[in-house]
Amino acid sequence: MVDxxxxxxxxxxxDQEWQLLAPLIPRAATGRPRASDRQVVNGTVYKIRTGISWRDLPERYGPSKTVYTRFRRYALAGVFTQALQQIQARSDAASDIDWLVQIDSTIVRAHQHAAARLSHPTEIRGGE
Structure with a gap:
């Protein structure tokens, strides 16, 4: 981690995570100095882990608009998808992934407010 x-x-x-991500990050087309890519990625990680809005990012990550714009650019360029694929490939090569395990989303419990409530619970029981 950065000290x-x-x-x-x-x-x-x-540092290990950055070594994986850095080569995937698109380079700037302009010669103008820009915020550090690692600083921007750290800002993105902070935003996702804490759930704050982009505007509430701490200043140490640079301007929130910059962090958001780069996040969108990286996402559209497939940076995060490529990183996930590389991590999966490395883990699979090391036999760290059990591909026989899966989650069937039809049985994953939804939040209590996500499901529609029945107006008449007896409808399920056949009109008892």
Whole structure:
């Protein structure tokens, strides 16, 4: 993780994670200096892990508009999909993935407010 004066932040990518992501990040077309790609990725990770709005990102990650714009650019370029595929391939090669395990979404319990409530519970029981 990036060391910020002795403080290691838990919402930031590790050096190992960055080594995987860095080659996938599209390079800037302009010669103008831009915010650090790693800083932007850390801002994206922070936003996703905490659930805050883009506008509430701490200043240490750069302007929130920059972080959001780059997140969209990376997503559209397939950076996150490629990273997931690489992680899966490495884990599969190391036999760390049990491909026989699956989750059937038809049995995953939904939030209590996600399901429609019946107005007459007896309808299920055949009109008892």
């Amino acid at each position: 910020h004066g002795g403080v290691i932040r838990r919402h930031e990518v590790t």
